Amino acid sequence: MKVHIIGGGNLGVAIAKGLSKFSQGNQITVTRRNTASILYLEQLGVTVSSDNTHQIQEADIIILTIKPYQVDTVLAEILPVISNKVIASAVSGLSIENLQNKIGDGNSAVRIMPNIASQFGASATCIAFHEKNKEKAQNTVALFKDLGTAPIIDEKLMDAATVLAASGTAFALRYIRASMQAGIEIGFDWQTALAISAQTVKGAAEMIMEEQIHPEQLIDRVTTPQGCTIAGLNEMEMHGFSSSLIRGIKTSLKQIKG
Numbered sequence: 244m245k246v247h248i249i250g251g252g253n254l255g256v257a258i259a260k261g262l263s264k265f266s267q268g269n270q271i272t273v274t275r276r277n278t279a280s281i282l283y284l285e286q287l288g289v290t291v292s293s294d295n296t297h298q299i300q301e302a303d304i305i306i307l308t309i310k311p312y313q314v315d316t317v318l319a320e321i322l323p324v325i326s327n328k329v330i331a332s333a334v335s336g337l338s339i340e341n342l343q344n345k346i347g348d349g350n351s352a353v354r355i356m357p358n359i360a361s362q363f364g365a366s367a368t369c370i371a372f373h374e375k376n377k378e379k380a381q382n383t384v385a386l387f388k389d390l391g392t393a394p395i396i397d398e399k400l401m402d403a404a405t406v407l408a409a410s411g412t413a414f415a416l417r418y419i420r421a422s423m424q425a426g427i428e429i430g431f432d433w434q435t436a437l438a439i440s441a442q443t444v445k446g447a448a449e450m451i452m453e454e455q456i457h458p459e460q461l462i463d464r465v466t467t468p469q470g471c472t473i474a475g476l477n478e479m480e481m482h483g484f485s486s487s488l489i490r491g492i493k494t495s496l497k498q499i500k501g
């Protein structure tokens with residue numbers, strides 16, 4: 244497939260790198276106004292351009308990884324030269340209806356919410372589209388399946404997906420950082436503490452995905468009666484561990500909904 248990514252920033256670059264490594268048979272173009280900092284992508288076989296319309300007529304999928312306030316400017320550039328294209332937007336808060344109105348009936352809007360782990364083929368990319376665009380959306384679904392998981396969700400959950408799956412990357416990293424900081428306090432250098440914390444989180448996630456059971460069932464296998472794990476967990480909960488995460492996620496959601 245010919246994939247045209249507009250907005251070579253944090254997310255656009257992560258997707259381009261991920262596609263170049265984990266998805267076969269694609270030709271990838273990434274655009275941004277100032278290309279100097281992403282020219283290195285050409286070594287991965289990715290075309291880099293400052294022209295948003297660069298060979299865009301040949302694209303099978305146009306992916307928007309730009310900020311919400313950049314959308315109208317970009318569409319004004321590309322719409323005069325495209326027709327019958329799938330435009331997959333990762334722009335947070337931009338509804339399918341709004342995007343479809345902007346791009347007209349001649350093109351098809353798909354909403355995607357990847358995260359930066361796309362770069363490592365480990366994103367949880369939620370995808371939504373209107374029923375009439377189901378067929379046309381399948382290429383996008385296939386592409387993001389190569390970059391991790393790609394569940395199709397109801398659009399009304401897209402803001403929730405943004406917070407859980409995209410912002411969620413930062414939340415998980417903050418857990419790892421805190422764990423690392425504790426690791427330093429109890430005797431490790433930061434590199435060793437970080438390596439142990441990250442691997443432990445990876446292991447926990449792998450168990451959940453493999454066994455598909457409730458986390459508490461696995462936690463029960465770790466918490467020896469009168470042991471150190473339950474003592475630590477109870478102390479964390481006393482200080483609002485779970486409730487602070489839940490409150491943070493709900494606050495993020497409020498921020499998107501405005």
Ligand SMILES: NC(=O)C1=CN([C@@H]2O[C@H](COP(=O)(O)OP(=O)(O)OC[C@H]3O[C@@H](n4cnc5c(N)ncnc54)[C@H](O)[C@@H]3O)[C@@H](O)[C@H]2O)C=CC1
Pocket residue numbers: 249250251252253254255274275276277295308309310311313316317333334335356357358359409410
């Ligand atoms: N960073 C993340 O983890 C995620 C971001 N998103 C959404 O993706 C979008 C992009 O986010 P980031 O990558 O973090 O932002 P970013 O600021 O890193 O990337 C945006 C890129 O677009 C480029 N750009 C600006 N105007 C342009 C134009 N007229 N033509 C071409 N390129 C232009 C900028 O130079 C920049 O490189 C946002 O809407 C964000 O909400 C969604 C999921 C995850």
Ligand SMILES: O=C(O)[C@@H]1CCC=N1
Pocket residue numbers: 335405406409410
């Ligand atoms: O923080 C943000 O607004 C964007 C959307 C999700 C991840 N980054």
